Amino acid sequence: MAKPKVAFFDFACCEGCQLQVANMGEMLLDVLGAIDVVEFREVMSEIGPDKIDVAIVEGSITDHHAVERIKKIRERASILIAYGACACIGGVNGMKNNFKLDDIRKEVYGKDYKYFDSVETRAVHQVVKVDYKVNGCPVYIPEFVKVLKAALAGLPYEVPDYSVCVECKLNENVCMYDRGLTCLGPVTKAGCNSWCINNNNICYGCRGMVSNPNENGAKDVIAKYNIPMDLVVNKMNMYNKCREIDQREQPKKKH
Amino acid sequence: MTLKRVILKDSEYEIKRARILRTKQMTETEKYFEIQLPGGESLDHEPGQFVEVSLLGIGEAPISISSSPTKRGSFELVVRDVGKFTGQGGRLTGALHKLEAGDEVGIRGPFGKGFPVRILEGNDLLFVAAGLGVVPLRSLINYVIDNRRDFGKVTILLGCRTPQNMLFADEVNEWNKRLDVNLNCTVDKADPEWKGNVGLITSLIPGVTLEPERTFGVVVGPPIMYKFVIKELLKKQIPERQILLSLERHMKCGLGKCGHCQINDVYCCQDGPVFSYDKTKNFPEAV
Amino acid sequence: MQYVTLKKERFDDFISRLAQDKKVVAPVAQDNNAYAFEPVTSGRQIAKDYIPTILPPKKYFMPQYETLATFNIGNGQQMEPVVEYERMILFGVRTCDLAGIQCLNMVFSERPKDHNYLVRKSKIIIIGYECNDYCDEYASCRLVHNHTPNGGYDLFFTDLGDKFIVHINTQAGDEIIEKTKLFEEANEKDLKALEALREKKRKIFANEVPVVHENIPQVFEKSYNSNIWEDLGKKCLSCGNCTNVCPTCYCFDVIDEPNLDLKTGKRYRRWDSCQSETFAKVAGGESFREERAARQRHRYYRKFKYPVDKFARLFCTGCGRCSRTCMAKINLKETVTALVAEQGLTDKKAGKE
Structure with missing residues (x-):
């Protein structure tokens, strides 16, 4: 059986998630044994064929040019994997959506802003169909390998819809709230094996919110620990601003 | 002082390598499998029990046994492609749908308490099945037909969404032709060729004549159905302990441990899936 | 000696x-x-x-992640159960x-x-x-x-x-x-x-909840429809902390992890929680404990009622971990005290010398 043709693409992002591939270490050899990388701007100059099996897309969609380009990639690829927070949930680029588009264009591009195209930041699934998501900023490599295996086997991969706390407790970390810190673990989707907290950092919510957070309960918790509400909202919006597009465009789920 | 890994001989998680003898796509989302254990070994199940079906690397799921233990040498399952049906999940059932005769699956079981066949003997039986309910119920219906002399009057009520969704339509026709079986079907939505009833399964119950003290009502269907069917059966004066239900839960381990299938204080995989209504009425979480 | x-x-x-x-x-x-x-x-x-x-030390008896079998499907559904x-x-x-x-x-x-x-x-x-x-x-x-x-x-x-x-x-x-x-x-x-x-x-050590020990099962027998569960449901974030730290919670999920060759791999179990949204969900999509209140009640009943009927023993060990770890401050002592009061079984002298 021929190895599947895999191509990497990037949009608005820091390319750090692609760099994670290089950071894989020994596992990289196993991965390269299972796939045939045909396009990867960070490491090679070749351009892949018209038809590819798997497109791995990093970055969010922030201008008309990107919209057209992602649509073309979608046409080329049998499977599209949104790769990293920017691609999966809009990520930090979503902060642009806090402002009026023209205001932010003026701020960034100055008086010539009219020549610079820009649209509301969108996650990849808010523009084209996405088959798999590898959340995280950056992606958690063991999860990327898991998703890759699912994609190669033609099986669905479901991002855990429980909070980071679950994995964090299994790792027996001291709770950040007990340390007096505000951590977004309780409302953020697991799957990263509480990577940040294992390394003494808080959770920034880079994997997106669980589908049914108890918002009132969370407000109570925040109040009890004497945490200002706007601080939490800002923290949440750092990665999750594009969630509003989902809420706006998708029919409300019953809960 | 290191972690040792050794083979565990008496593990309850060991699977048997079973071979698929025959498959049939029954509807868009339901596929039939005839399966044989190694060496044609008997599954030795009771009607109403279930097996855990594995595809290593993908997962394991509980599936009701559809064939009667009177069928020797192989057993039958019907698998719904959950992903296709509900639009989410269904890793395993989707993969099972891709299998054909000659492929292997892993089998553990049979598990659970099935229908109390000995207690049913000598009594009249009123079978009520909706949707996929006919799949597990068929194991008992065919058992009863194969031992027809041991049972009293047999009435079968079936309901499904459309005539095309009717599972085992040929077999249902055979049941219908028998003198010793009364059968009635209903669909939610008819097509021009449909000559039977249209409407909910509950609408068939008032028309059945029965002697309640010697009748067992055996009910299997989607969770939403039970409340309404039980109400009708009680109206017919069938005693609570003579109403039998098979409940659907996520029986992950089959061993009464993992907790997923728990209904109040009972484990559906060990204490069920068949329960009598006089028991389940005390379980607020049952239906 | x-x-x-x-x-x-x-x-x-x-x-x-x-x-x-x-x-x-x-x-x-x-x-x-x-x-x-x-x-x-x-x-x-x-x-x-x-x-x-x-x-709790249960992590040594049933580890968070525990391999149950290894497999190789290169030649059919072949697995080897392990411990x-x-x-x-x-x-x-x-x-x-x-x-x-x-x-x-x-x-x-x-x-x-x-x-x-x-x-x-x-x-x-x-x-x-x-x-x-x-x-x-x-x-x-x-x-x-x-x-x-x-x-x-x-x-x-x-x-x-x-x-x-x-x-x-x-x-x-x-x-x-x-x-x-x-x-x-x-x-x-x-x-x-x-x-x-x-x-x-x-x-x-004096009774932390003012109730006679022998009356605990009775309290829970009568409290199934108490509004107290709704109160807990409103607070609960379903993070599963309470069950993961509980010395007597043992629910688990079984998961397959193939290697990159997609042929070999392992089947393992991982601690799971009845507090999670999907825990009691079936293939058809129904969840039998959809509300947080019902899930919290289930947790308490698995400590104070169901095991008493089955094993003649309370499965709450009194360690206090669930209350200590709960960000929403759901407190076991307070919950049981409130249930006891609701049933009129408060006994201020209980368990005191």
């Missing part, structure tokens, strides 16, 4: 000698007054006054956690037996450690009668000031005493001191 003593200055030696030929795990201080069972090689590493560890174990000595297990292990023993010994658990259990030696006073305000060990030892250990240490008095409960425990050669026979005075300590504890 069932009792021996160990001078405190010999304690470091004792742990070092144990650690020479077996892995020893004991409570080790983390930051922010948190503790965890970790491997140690000397007594100095062990925390002296510790509150219950973040995770992973490690010989070890658990030192410093509090009476609440001893009770927790006893509960798990009952569950996994019940047919069909869980041989993975039973094999692992047979390789672990348990050394208990008495609490002379409350660890903190979350504990409710007196309520469930776990403030004093009820067996479940090989050796049991009690701090008598300048020495430990040690109860030898099993042959395996006695062998440790023989082998380490650091112990002396307990004399009349030591036994008197132990008795005096227990007498003192009877005054310190």
Whole structure:
């Protein structure tokens, strides 16, 4: 059986998630044994064929040019994997959506802003169909390998819809709230094996919110620990601003 | 002082390598499998029990046994492609749908308490099945037909969404032709060729004549159905302990441990899936 | 003689000698007054006054992630069931956690037996450690009668000031005493001191919830439709902290992990939680405990009602971990106190000497 043709693409992002591939270490050899990388701007100059099996897309969609380009990639690829927070949930680029588009264009591009195209930041699934998501900023490599295996086997991969706390407790970390810190673990989707907290950092919510957070309960918790509400909202919006597009465009789920 | 890994001989998680003898796509989302254990070994199940079906690397799921233990040498399952049906999940059932005769699956079981066949003997039986309910119920219906002399009057009520969704339509026709079986079907939505009833399964119950003290009502269907069917059966004066239900839960381990299938204080995989209504009425979480 | 003593200055030696030929795990201080069972090689590493560890010692009996089988489907559905174990000595297990292990023993010994658990259990030696006073305000060990030892250990240490008095409960425990050669026979005075300590504890440990112990199942029998569950549901974030840290929660999920060759791999189990949204969901999409209130109620009933009917034993060990870890401040003592009051079974004198 021929190895599947895999191509990497990037949009608005820091390319750090692609760099994670290089950071894989020994596992990289196993991965390269299972796939045939045909396009990867960070490491090679070749351009892949018209038809590819798997497109791995990093970055969010922030201008008309990107919209057209992602649509073309979608046409080329049998499977599209949104790769990293920017691609999966809009990520930090979503902060642009806090402002009026023209205001932010003026701020960034100055008086010539009219020549610079820009649209509301969108996650990849808010523009084209996405088959798999590898959340995280950056992606958690063991999860990327898991998703890759699912994609190669033609099986669905479901991002855990429980909070980071679950994995964090299994790792027996001291709770950040007990340390007096505000951590977004309780409302953020697991799957990263509480990577940040294992390394003494808080959770920034880079994997997106669980589908049914108890918002009132969370407000109570925040109040009890004497945490200002706007601080939490800002923290949440750092990665999750594009969630509003989902809420706006998708029919409300019953809960 | 290191972690040792050794083979565990008496593990309850060991699977048997079973071979698929025959498959049939029954509807868009339901596929039939005839399966044989190694060496044609008997599954030795009771009607109403279930097996855990594995595809290593993908997962394991509980599936009701559809064939009667009177069928020797192989057993039958019907698998719904959950992903296709509900639009989410269904890793395993989707993969099972891709299998054909000659492929292997892993089998553990049979598990659970099935229908109390000995207690049913000598009594009249009123079978009520909706949707996929006919799949597990068929194991008992065919058992009863194969031992027809041991049972009293047999009435079968079936309901499904459309005539095309009717599972085992040929077999249902055979049941219908028998003198010793009364059968009635209903669909939610008819097509021009449909000559039977249209409407909910509950609408068939008032028309059945029965002697309640010697009748067992055996009910299997989607969770939403039970409340309404039980109400009708009680109206017919069938005693609570003579109403039998098979409940659907996520029986992950089959061993009464993992907790997923728990209904109040009972484990559906060990204490069920068949329960009598006089028991389940005390379980607020049952239906 | 069932009792021996160990001078405190010999304690470091004792742990070092144990650690020479077996892995020893004991409570080790983390930051922010948190503790965890970790491997140690000397007594100095062990925390002296510790509150219950973040995770109970159940992590050694049923690890968070546990391989059940390895497989290779290159030639059909071929799997090999396995058990992973490690010989070890658990030192410093509090009476609440001893009770927790006893509960798990009952569950996994019940047919069909869980041989993975039973094999692992047979390789672990348990050394208990008495609490002379409350660890903190979350504990409710007196309520469930776990403030004093009820067996479940090989050796049991009690701090008598300048020495430990040690109860030898099993042959395996006695062998440790023989082998380490650091112990002396307990004399009349030591036994008197132990008795005096227990007498003192009877005054310190008073019922944390004002209810007669025997009435607890009755409270839960009547509380199924209480509004208190709704109150908990409004607070709960479904993070699963309470069940993961509970010494008697044992629910799990079974997951397959293939390797990149998509042929070989393993089947493993991982702790799961009845508090999670999808826990009681079936293939058709229905969830049988969709509301947080129902899930919280289920957790309490699995501690105070269902196991009483099945195993004649409360599955709450009184360790207080669920309350200590809950960000939403769902507090077990407060919940049970409220339920008791609602049923009119409050008895202010209960459990007090």
